[in-house]
Amino acid sequence: NxxxxxxxxxxxxxxxxxxxxxxxxxxxxVRNLKISAGAGFVVALTGEIMTMPGLPKVPAAERIDVxxxxxxxxxx
Numbered sequence: 001n002x003x004x005x006x007x008x009x010x011x012x013x014x015x016x017x018x019x020x021x022x023x024x025x026x027x028x029x030v031r032n033l034k035i036s037a038g039a040g041f042v043v044a045l046t047g048e049i050m051t052m053p054g055l056p057k058v059p060a061a062e063r064i065d066v067x068x069x070x071x072x073x074x075x076x
Contacts, residue, residue, distance in 0.1 A: 005036075008046040015047035 006028075009017040014026045034043040034051070043051065063074035 002035075003041045004044055005041050006044045006046060007049045007051055009049060015049075017047070 008015050008028070011017045011021075012019045013022050015028045016026075019026065028046055030044045030046055032045040034045060036043055039054075045051070065073050067073070
């Protein structure tokens with residue numbers, strides 16, 4: 001058993017961003033399921049929602065440095 005995360009519009013309880021707030025008597029259409037096995041949950045994708053990729057445990061920004069001469073290192 002895995003927990004379920006529903007990816008939907010932020011504007012409505014529905015999957016339709018034009019039905020603002022908490023409308024009544026609606027259906028939610030799940031267009032796809034995405035397994036996030038490493039995280040241990042299932043994502044139900046609704047409407048036209050797009051998801052963002054996950055981030056690494058250590059952000060790339062932690063490898064960036066500027067030395068005393070102003071030279072930047074760690075970008076690539």
